[in-house]
Amino acid sequence: MSIGSVPIESAAAVNSAQAEMRGEFLRNLVHSRTFKFGATILGFWILAAIFGNLLAPNDPLAQNLLAINQAPAGSHWFGTDQLGRDVFARVITGSRDILIIAPLATLIGTVLGTALGLVMGYFRGAVDEVIGRFVEAFLALPLVVTGILGVVALGPSNTTLIIVIGIVFAPLIARTVRAAVLLERELDYVSAARLRGETSRYIMFVEILPNVLAPIMVEFTVRLGYAVFTLVTLSFLGFGIPPPSANWGLEISTNYGQVTAGYWWEVLFDALAIASLVVGVNMIANSIESALES
């Protein structure tokens, strides 16, 4: 068989086919009710994080010791906490740090995990085995425990949280990317690139990476939900975002001792806010996954 008889698609045709697939994916996504719902919730919290101080009628940090532990009423929609601060203002602005730290941590984890996964899946053999042991070792600990260990090791700060959550996510994402790369590396375009004499780095990052973006995107959104989960949990345990700026996990832990006195409003609204954000992010993740499948 001569080389001439092998049909080679023109670059333009390949590009337009890819653009069409991307268009179909976006159409599926935008038409999904789950996506719309999730995006609305996330959008709301992003707006609240940016314009929170304008939305809230009171200052989230202003204390009023003459009006502590007040039940929800006209002047304080969600009541006041044990220092007389407005709970509504603190819930509305409580997403800010979470929405900065969680995406950054997830991004670091995704970049690191993708690089690891590409290397493990492409080289296989000894490289895969050795990195695989480290990945396994990290996965043997629950997220929260690794988080606590990381904060003990590096000291509490927002940077620590970003690094620790990022590092914890990397092995999880690496495992998914590795599995995808193992399938891709057997395909013809990879052999073709190898025959052309391309370097391994070129093949991994220029040839294979664009073809495994779909699972990476799904991982990113799923992990984003878990990043919020982990942040809130660590904050509740006192290993998270430091005070005084409001954040939901910390709010619950500082006001939690008050619930037996009947001050339910000091924790309930924070809890509901967390639930809405995590469910919203996961709805987006689910709809991206099903839009990619169809």
Added chain:
Amino acid sequence: MSGFVLRRVGLGLITLWILSLIVFFAAQVLPGDPARAILGPLAAPSSVKTLAHQLGTDKSVISQYGTWIGHFVTGNLGTSYEYQAPIGSLLTSALGNSLKLAAVAFVLVVPLGILGGVIAALNVGKPVDRVISVIGLSATVIPEVVSGIVLILVFGIALNVLPISATPPPGAGFGTQIYHLIMPAIPLTLILFGYIQQMARAGTVEALASDYARTATLKGLPRGVMIRRHVLRNSLLPTITVIASQIGYLIGGLVLVEVLFHYNGIGSLIFNAATGKDFPMLEAGVLVIGIAYMVATLFADILYSLLNPRIRYRGVE
């Protein structure tokens, strides 16, 4: 089969060794001088030096690791800074308490998850299926802080039907202990429910579509008998392994739940060790969790290979 198990155990031991390095490095090397951390920034340098010598932290990092891991392997987990007592006995009683809590959670979630999955599978695409799946998916992603707080507010305070502390009064009988563990077990149950339900649903859907299910239906077997005898037996195999593989998650969830409900288990032990800078306790606790996870996954793998011969033979190759 024994080759497969041996290989898995060998790899597991290497992983554990790496884990011990990570734990040691994170808790012993990175936080700085433990003696300084215990005595505080105002202590005299001479007393810091004396304490460092007593703790053995003035030696080289490598010899410290050697001593620590050597003792650990022989069952000597060290002495807690905070309690000035052997860690082994503290850890054992905490593990016992955690096991009780985990057992209550499993007893609640396994039948519920399987039932939910099978009901969803028998009604694929119908509203019942969608409702169960949405509940399962949402329950899985909501942090235990949220469900725990809502439970405390509703059942502990507003209705006042369940105690909000997991620790029963001293000398309480078995029934009272369980009664105190019901509410703490529910947040764990909620998270696990989604996983188990989804696996049971997928397994049942697959089994319902199989040839043997169709044959059973065509030979005139009543639907109930067909489901019980043919579908459930096959659909529950993957579910069993999912249940075993969730042990790791469960331990993570225990940290939060035990702190929230004031319970002396392995989770609150690690939490207290981390807040109190009780490094030997933290290291031992975390490493024990790692071991528990590895043993549970090994058990899940072996169980799965026993139930599924295809994996078993491939493993021997």
